[in-house]
Amino acid sequence: MVSIQLITEYWKLNTEHKMDLDRTDYRRICVFGGIYNNYLALSTLLREVQNKNVDEIFCLGDLGAFGPHPNRVYPLLVEGKVHVVQGNYDNSIGNDRNDCQCGYTDPRDNYFAQISYDYTHANTSREFKNYQKALPPFIRFESYGKRVLLCHGSPRRTNEFLWETTTPTPFLEKICQDYQADLVLVTHTGIKWQRQLSLDRRFVNAGVIGRPENDGNTNVWYTLIDFTPKLQVEFKPLAYDHQRLAKEMAEEKLPTEFIETVRTGWWTTCLEILPGKERAKGKF
Numbered sequence: 001m002v003s004i005q006l007i008t009e010y011w012k013l014n015t016e017h018k019m020d021l022d023r024t025d026y027r028r029i030c031v032f033g034g035i036y037n038n039y040l041a042l043s044t045l046l047r048e049v050q051n052k053n054v055d056e057i058f059c060l061g062d063l064g065a066f067g068p069h070p071n072r073v074y075p076l077l078v079e080g081k082v083h084v085v086q087g088n089y090d091n092s093i094g095n096d097r098n099d100c101q102c103g104y105t106d107p108r109d110n111y112f113a114q115i116s117y118d119y120t121h122a123n124t125s126r127e128f129k130n131y132q133k134a135l136p137p138f139i140r141f142e143s144y145g146k147r148v149l150l151c152h153g154s155p156r157r158t159n160e161f162l163w164e165t166t167t168p169t170p171f172l173e174k175i176c177q178d179y180q181a182d183l184v185l186v187t188h189t190g191i192k193w194q195r196q197l198s199l200d201r202r203f204v205n206a207g208v209i210g211r212p213e214n215d216g217n218t219n220v221w222y223t224l225i226d227f228t229p230k231l232q233v234e235f236k237p238l239a240y241d242h243q244r245l246a247k248e249m250a251e252e253k254l255p256t257e258f259i260e261t262v263r264t265g266w267w268t269t270c271l272e273i274l275p276g277k278e279r280a281k282g283k284f
Helices: 004-013 039-051 070-079 088-094 107-122 126-133 169-178 242-251 256-264 276-280
Strands: 028-032 056-059 139-143 146-150 183-186 193-196 202-205 220-226 232-238
Touching: 028 039, 039 070, 039 232, 039 242, 070 126, 088 107, 088 126, 107 256, 169 183, 169 202, 183 220, 242 256
Parallel strands: 028 056, 146 183, 183 202
Antiparallel strands: 028 220, 139 146, 193 202, 220 232
């Protein structure tokens, strides 16, 4: 692990957080969303991608929520030189807001979201809060002729839920056109998916590494993007010590509903936001 002093120096060097990266023509990148305090999954991912020949690593936001020990995420991001987009959670934590701005409408979902937010906010250092406050809302770069846009929910709204089964293709086409992008990478929903669009454009939800995907499996997901010889998107499962995470969540007195999700792979909260087909794939 790197020291807090080194972390602070790194943050000072990056407080402007350019939205446009200077380098272009990445051959391969790693992209993921929603760490949700799952430092164990993040640590495992950073070790795994060392053997994947990636040029850069990108996180699409929501560093906190759900899991234990928020501050353990911070040094891993710095040590791993991860480029991070600001999610709704990060905006709230960084600005000391009252809630996560998650976009839920169901009272039960909001109840558990508030428990998660209050825990994360209370256990996040001021240095880490400042880091999250300074994160950019999106990152742009160009690689092998592809204009790439990385954001959290959508470039229109940070906490916008875009689902595979309910988001119309013409709407995604318009996003690409309006924001001048050939490849748009998002997260926020917690479930990976992709869609090929016209003019060889692609829209991709990169998934999250913070909790499983409501499919009965305990692994989480990240995404590899290859730009050459042609654009390829590969969703990669990531196994980590989920039993240890569940144990630490229990020690921190986080809700048993959260712990059950980590141990079983089935969502027990944040269910009402799911469209019918996505929810039908789950247990509850």
